[in-house]
Amino acid sequence: MTQILIAEDEERIAxxxxxxxxxxxxxxxxxxxxxxxxxxxxxxxxxxxxxxxxLADMDGLDVLHQLRATGExxxxxxxxxxxxxxxxVTGLESGADDYMAKPFRFEELLARVRLRxxxxxxxxxxxTLTHGPLQLxxxxxxxxxxxxxxxLSAREFALAETFLRHPGHVLSREQLLSQVWGYDFDPGSNVxxxxxxxxxxxxxxxxxxxxxxxxYRLVDATATRSTSQGRHVAPYRGHDAxx
Ligand code: CA
Numbered sequence: 001m002t003q004i005l006i007a008e009d010e011e012r013i014a015x016x017x018x019x020x021x022x023x024x025x026x027x028x029x030x031x032x033x034x035x036x037x038x039x040x041x042x043x044x045x046x047x048x049x050x051x052x053x054x055l056a057d058m059d060g061l062d063v064l065h066q067l068r069a070t071g072e073x074x075x076x077x078x079x080x081x082x083x084x085x086x087x088x089v090t091g092l093e094s095g096a097d098d099y100m101a102k103p104f105r106f107e108e109l110l111a112r113v114r115l116r117x118x119x120x121x122x123x124x125x126x127x128t129l130t131h132g133p134l135q136l137x138x139x140x141x142x143x144x145x146x147x148x149x150x151x152l153s154a155r156e157f158a159l160a161e162t163f164l165r166h167p168g169h170v171l172s173r174e175q176l177l178s179q180v181w182g183y184d185f186d187p188g189s190n191v192x193x194x195x196x197x198x199x200x201x202x203x204x205x206x207x208x209x210x211x212x213x214x215x216y217r218l219v220d221a222t223a224t225r226s227t228s229q230g231r232h233v234a235p236y237r238g239h240d241a242x243x
Pocket of ligand 1: 008009010052053054055056
């Protein structure tokens with residue numbers, strides 16, 4: 001399992017990144033100080049370092065300097081709340097591979113992580129995600145249902161993409177919120193339910209199961225409705241009240 005080191009002293013952001021990476025099949029270690037980041041990065045066990053610039057004990061750029069000075073070549077993605085170009089340029093000159101300005105959506109960070117890891121999935125990654133009659137072209141950003149093109153807003157597209165990347169998986173509201181809306185969104189918000197309703201209207205209600213008390217699941221409405229565990233999944237009956 002690919003291990004990613006996260007150096008971030010803000011717990012909420014660290015947890016947001018770790019949770020998202022776990023959902024994508026990565027293992028993570030979270031540290032809050034630059035000292036620990038340097039020590040762990042030097043073990044050579046990490047495929048990538050996500051490095052916040054404002055750490056508790058030292059500047060992230062100093063962490064980067066120290067790592068590069070000793071020939072540690074681990075790819076580094078800098079997280080910065082500092083929006084100035086100077087900081088970014090300094091970061092890249094110091095040997096960072098990429099940077100993310102806070103706040104960011106998880107999918108944006110994930111795209112950069114995949115790019116830096118150059119994992120086989122990334123190289124061979126399909127540009128079209130399909131599930132049953134649903135077809136989403138990531139390159140042209142077009143959504144089709146049984147070859148019928150559907151207009152989606154940017155947010156609807158991001159939500160549809162998240163479902164199509166995890167077909168058949170139960171996705172919690174919290175997961176969907178952090179993947180599509182980012183960590184700055186109020187966890188008590190019902191925006192996920194609202195947007196699932198939009199998708200049901202546009203793509204067909206039967207594609208999205210409500211999993212009571214948890215969240216939603218993308219199903220192939222045209223296939224036989226039983227799960228791999230052999231449990232029967234109740235067909236969607238046209239009620240879309242929040243679970
Ligand atoms: Ca910080």
